[in-house]
């Protein structure tokens with residue numbers, strides 16, 4: 001995809017991977033819109049990057065997703081890229097009765113929201129001569145870590161949905177990307193850490209960003225980054241057999 005002169009909506013741009021993409025796309029001469037729940041973070045980012053457009057939105061809320069879509073269509077109809085990035089990662093002990101509110105929050109944020117936003121934006125994106133829909137999944141889509149089973153299941157589902165969506169949009173202008181991060185050093189799962197200053201560990205964010213931008217530039221539609229390559233190997237041969 002062309003990485004400049006776009007208008008890009010990134011969900012979850014207040015930290016980590018979403019913020020890194022937002023700052024890089026700004027640098028490359030794009031109009032960048034981010035959303036998140038933390039108003040104070042959005043305000044600080046707006047001061048740091050006056051051209052950045054910030055919107056408060058909890059993507060786990062259906063009505064707020066619809067409002068976000070309507071705001072974009074009204075105020076930024078030139079938007080031609082949607083990046084579904086926002087996500088949360090919770091530990092869940094499946095040997096104890098599940099707290100379904102918590103389970104639903106994780107599934108709503110990581111799976112229902114990107115599915116819903118993708119479906120809302122599909123027609124709009126397809127009306128553009130060049131457009132992209134980028135879903136951020138995870139290497140854990142391919143090989144789960146058992147202490148965060150719901151998270152891994154949502155990412156496996158995002159991988160599957162992205163393949164189907166790419167197929168459904170194949171005769172349109174919309175390029176459907178899946179960026180598959182490995183463990184990357186962000187705030188993800190910080191609520192699990194007793195020492196909040198402790199790093200998440202994993203791939204340095206700048207290394208992740210360089211490899212991911214390269215994939216986008218070169219139209220690598222399904223892009224495992226760093227160690228995700230090993231996790232994904234040899235899992236996908238059956239898709240084409242089943243769809244052709």
Ligand SMILES: NC(=O)c1ccc[n+]([C@@H]2O[C@H](COP(=O)([O-])OP(=O)(O)OC[C@H]3O[C@@H](n4cnc5c(N)ncnc54)[C@H](OP(=O)(O)O)[C@@H]3O)[C@@H](O)[C@H]2O)c1
Pocket residue numbers: 011012013014015016017018035036037038039041057058059060085086087088089109136137138139180181182183184185186187188189200202
């Ligand atoms: N870091 C990793 O190791 C790793 C590995 C594989 C995949 N990923 C994926 O990469 C994506 C970004 O995560 P990250 O590592 O950058 O984590 P992060 O630093 O915790 O960032 C998560 C972002 O999502 C936003 N968010 C969460 N819930 C939201 C909601 N209900 N509504 C709106 N925004 C929401 C947060 O904003 P607010 O809190 O302001 O709402 C924040 O901007 C996620 O989908 C994650 O699963 C990360």
